[in-house]
Amino acid sequence: MKDSSDEEEVSLGCSTLTLSPLVPESPPLHRSQPISINTNRKKGSEILSSSDSPIPNPFPDLCNLSLLSSSLPSESSDKFVIKVYGDESAYKTILIGRQATAREVCQLLVQSAHCSDEDNWALLEIYPTLGLERCLEDHEVVLEVQATWSVKVEARFMFSKNYDKYEFFHIQWRFFANAMISDSEDAMKKMTSTVFIRELTSNGKSPQIKGFFNLKGYFKTSWKKMFFTLRRSGLYISTKKTDNEHLKEFANLSVSNVYKVVDGKRYGAPTEFNFCIKPTKSQGQVKDLKIMCAETEEMRKMWICAFRLFKCGRQIKLNYNAISESKLAPRTPSKSENSLVAMDFTGKAGGRVIANPTEAQNAEQEEAQAWRKRETLRFCQPNTNSEPQDFSVHETHPWFYGGLSRNEAEKLIEKQGLVDGMFLMRRSQQHENCFVLSLCHELKVKHFIVIPVLEDGKKYLTLDDGKTRFIDLLQLVEFHQINKGALPVCLTRPCICVPL
Structure with a gap:
C-alpha cells in the first residue's frame, strides 16, 4: 500500500476495494453573535434589497408574490x-x-x-x-x-x-283588501285585487293603496298614527287624515328599498309587525330610517308587497314568468345520472339491464314498496324492552330539526315566508319520546304534539289521540301532504336550511 493524495486501491484476492480519504477534522465551532441588520444595506454603492439578502428563505413557495397575486382578481378582472x-x-x-x-x-x-x-x-x-x-x-x-x-x-x-316571494300571484283575488285600493285619478273608482296586481305589472293605469299605520318619531317611544297613500310616484303622507288634497311626499321609491323589521321591540313599536323604508345611499344611521308599524302581519305583508310592485312590478312579473317557464322545461340529466342503468337481479343469471323505460319505472316503484314493507315489519315488531321505540328514519330528512325550541321554530318559519302549509318537525322539549309539528296557517305558526301510542304490543305515532296511527314520522308527513286529517291545512312546503 502506498500513500497518495488520490484514492487508494486495495487488492483482496480477485476483488478490488476503493477507499476514500478520511474526512479532515472540522475546525472548532464558534457561537454566533447577534448583529444589527439595517433595512437598507449597502454593498459599495449599491443598495441591497430584501431579495438580495444572504439569508436563505426556508419557505419560497409560500412567499412567492407572483403566485399570491395571480390567485386574486385584478382591478380589471370581471x-x-x-x-x-x-x-x-x-x-x-x-x-x-x-x-x-x-x-x-x-x-x-x-x-x-x-x-x-x-x-x-x-x-x-x-x-x-x-x-x-x-x-x-x-x-x-x-x-x-x-x-x-x-x-x-x-x-x-x-x-x-323564501316561499312568499311570489305568493301574491297565486292568490291574486284575495291578497289585497278591496277597500284599500283604488284608481289614483278617481278615488271613488274601486278595483279588485286581481285588477290591482295586473295594472301594476303591466304599466297600465295608475292605481293607489291607502291606509293607516303608526309612524316612529324621533324618540324611541314616540309613535303616531298617520294616513298614507302609495302611488307610482312615491309614498305620501296626509296632513288632513284621509284628505287626498293635502298629500306630502314621504319617500321616493326609486332611491329607497322596503325592509322587514325582524325585532319590533328594538324600536319600541306598539306591535311586532314593523317594516322600514331605507334610502339606498343611507349610512345606516337610525335617523335615516323611516320605521312604520302595522296592526297585523297580514297588513305588513300586504304593504311590503305593494312597495315592491309599485317600484318594479313589470320586472317582477317577468321574473315570475321566467321561473314558471324553467319549471316546465325538461331537466337535463347530469353525467352521473346518465351513467346509471336499471338492473333486474331476480333471475339466476346474476342480473340483467332493463332497457324498457316502462319496465324500469315499475321496478323502481316495486322496490320502493318493498322497502316500505320491510320498514313496516321492522317497526311493528313487539317491543319487549323498556327502551323507547326507535323512530330514527326521519332524521335524514330536511324538515326534521331535532331539539329546536318553539321560539326558534317560529322565527325560522317566519323568515321563510309564513305561507300556508309550511312546516317542520322537531322533538318536544316538555314531553319525553314525543315530537312537535310546527305548521303555518293564516300567517300564524301553530304547534301540534305527536305522541307514541301502544296497541297490541306495537308502537305507533299519532297526533289525533290514536285515531290515525303511523309507524314513523316519515309516514305521518307523507300522509298529511295529501290529506289534512286533523290539521287545518295539508303539509305543502317543508322548512329547509342547507349548510354552506
Whole structure:
C-alpha cells in the first residue's frame, strides 16, 4: 500500500476495494453573535434589497408574490368574491361576475350545496345590528347592492328559502283588501285585487293603496298614527287624515328599498309587525330610517308587497314568468345520472339491464314498496324492552330539526315566508319520546304534539289521540301532504336550511 493524495486501491484476492480519504477534522465551532441588520444595506454603492439578502428563505413557495397575486382578481378582472351566509355563523365565499344577478347567485349556491329542491331559494340582504332584512329581486345585480353598504354598519347576504316571494300571484283575488285600493285619478273608482296586481305589472293605469299605520318619531317611544297613500310616484303622507288634497311626499321609491323589521321591540313599536323604508345611499344611521308599524302581519305583508310592485312590478312579473317557464322545461340529466342503468337481479343469471323505460319505472316503484314493507315489519315488531321505540328514519330528512325550541321554530318559519302549509318537525322539549309539528296557517305558526301510542304490543305515532296511527314520522308527513286529517291545512312546503 502506498500513500497518495488520490484514492487508494486495495487488492483482496480477485476483488478490488476503493477507499476514500478520511474526512479532515472540522475546525472548532464558534457561537454566533447577534448583529444589527439595517433595512437598507449597502454593498459599495449599491443598495441591497430584501431579495438580495444572504439569508436563505426556508419557505419560497409560500412567499412567492407572483403566485399570491395571480390567485386574486385584478382591478380589471370581471370576477369578484362575495361572502354569503347560510345561517348566523356559517358562510361561503363564491366568485361571481360583475353583472351577476340574485337569481344567478342562487342557482350557483343550489348547485354547490347540492340542494335537492331548486325552487323558492332567495338571496336576502340582512342588517343584523339594525334588525332589518329584505329579499332581493331576481333581477337585482348583487355587486350593485353590495356597493350601497356603509362601512359604519354591518350588512351581509344570506341564502335562504323564501316561499312568499311570489305568493301574491297565486292568490291574486284575495291578497289585497278591496277597500284599500283604488284608481289614483278617481278615488271613488274601486278595483279588485286581481285588477290591482295586473295594472301594476303591466304599466297600465295608475292605481293607489291607502291606509293607516303608526309612524316612529324621533324618540324611541314616540309613535303616531298617520294616513298614507302609495302611488307610482312615491309614498305620501296626509296632513288632513284621509284628505287626498293635502298629500306630502314621504319617500321616493326609486332611491329607497322596503325592509322587514325582524325585532319590533328594538324600536319600541306598539306591535311586532314593523317594516322600514331605507334610502339606498343611507349610512345606516337610525335617523335615516323611516320605521312604520302595522296592526297585523297580514297588513305588513300586504304593504311590503305593494312597495315592491309599485317600484318594479313589470320586472317582477317577468321574473315570475321566467321561473314558471324553467319549471316546465325538461331537466337535463347530469353525467352521473346518465351513467346509471336499471338492473333486474331476480333471475339466476346474476342480473340483467332493463332497457324498457316502462319496465324500469315499475321496478323502481316495486322496490320502493318493498322497502316500505320491510320498514313496516321492522317497526311493528313487539317491543319487549323498556327502551323507547326507535323512530330514527326521519332524521335524514330536511324538515326534521331535532331539539329546536318553539321560539326558534317560529322565527325560522317566519323568515321563510309564513305561507300556508309550511312546516317542520322537531322533538318536544316538555314531553319525553314525543315530537312537535310546527305548521303555518293564516300567517300564524301553530304547534301540534305527536305522541307514541301502544296497541297490541306495537308502537305507533299519532297526533289525533290514536285515531290515525303511523309507524314513523316519515309516514305521518307523507300522509298529511295529501290529506289534512286533523290539521287545518295539508303539509305543502317543508322548512329547509342547507349548510354552506
